[in-house]
Amino acid sequence: MKLGQRIASIELFAQPGSTEPAYQPVLLWDENGATLVDTGNIGQLDQITKAVQEIGLQLSDIKRIIVTHQDIDHIGNLAAITAEHPDIEVWAHADDIPYITGEKRMIKMTDERLSQMPEAARTAIHSFFNQLPSIRINRVIKDGEMLYIHGGMRVIHTPGHTPGHICLYLPQEKLLLAADELRVVDGELVGPAEAFTPDMQEAVRSMHKLTDLPLEKVFCYHGGLYDHEPSAHIAELIRILEQA
Ligand SMILES: [Zn+2]
Incomplete structure (x- = not known):
């Protein structure tokens, strides 16, 4: 889906034949090369490669991958992509880096959760864990920083869902x-999934950082585009969540 001038989402499906994409990384490209935001769940490299080609680019056109946070459905193909294309830089917030590089166990991959998974999934996740130490972080991105991408892209640190979770804001769009x-x-704008958000209160506090932005469109990794007065709906969402 086209999200703006030289910005498109990549629709990744959890199952063959699914009609709704489960995960939606974003690809932006300009004179400084292409930037991929997040990389889908494990085993989706073929889907990503095809989707990037449908946009008219190649994986080799990607200069950097920005990781919004450590969760497996966001870093699932990071090691696979950078193994094929070692020149691609990886950028992330400091608070999630040790989990992305395998130095610490990803916070939601508890022994309990792993033990509830089918054997095949557990095996796949363990081989995924083994790939993580190959990931090199080239740049640590900070709250408030304006990245030189697409005429300026601001980093907004929004901890809660994970400690180093970030949102990215494109003022031009x-x-x-x-x-x-x-x-x-x-069709409704809602908060992060509570079952996968260890600090919901902090996630709601983080939402306050989003209310002052001039906004026409919000794009969510799960659920896609929301463009009906997003600022008013974020403010309303905060009110509801703070009462809960
Ligand atoms: Zn996710």
């Missing part, structure tokens, strides 16, 4: 890439 801080469910 009045577009917020919300990652997992916000979702669209049945």
Whole structure:
């Protein structure tokens, strides 16, 4: 889906034949090369490669991958992509880096959760864990920083869903890439999935950082585009979540 001038989402499906994409990384490209925001869940490299080609680019056109946070459905193909294309830089917030590089166990991959998974999934995740130490982080990105991408892209640190979760704001497009801080469910803008958000209170506090942005569009990794007065709906969402 086209999200703006030289910005498109990549639709990744959890199962063959699914009609709704489960994960939606974003590809932006300009004179400084292409930037991929997040990389889908494990085993989706073929889907990503095809989707990038449908946009008219190649994986080798990607100069950098920005990781919004450590979760497996966001870094699932990071090692696979950078193994094929070692020149691609990886950028992330400091608070999630040790989990992305395998120095610490990803916070939601508890022994309990792993033990509830089918054997095949557990095996796949263990081989994924083994790939993580190959990931090199080239740049640590900070809250408030304006990245030299697409005429300026601001980093907004939004901890709660994970400690180093970030959103990305594109002022030229009045577009917020919300990652997992916000979702669209049945056409409604909602907060992060509570079951996968260890600090929901902090996630709600982080939402306050999004209310002052001039916004026309919010793009959520889960649920896609939301463009009906997003600022008013974020403010309303905060009110509801703070009462809960
Ligand atoms: Zn996610």
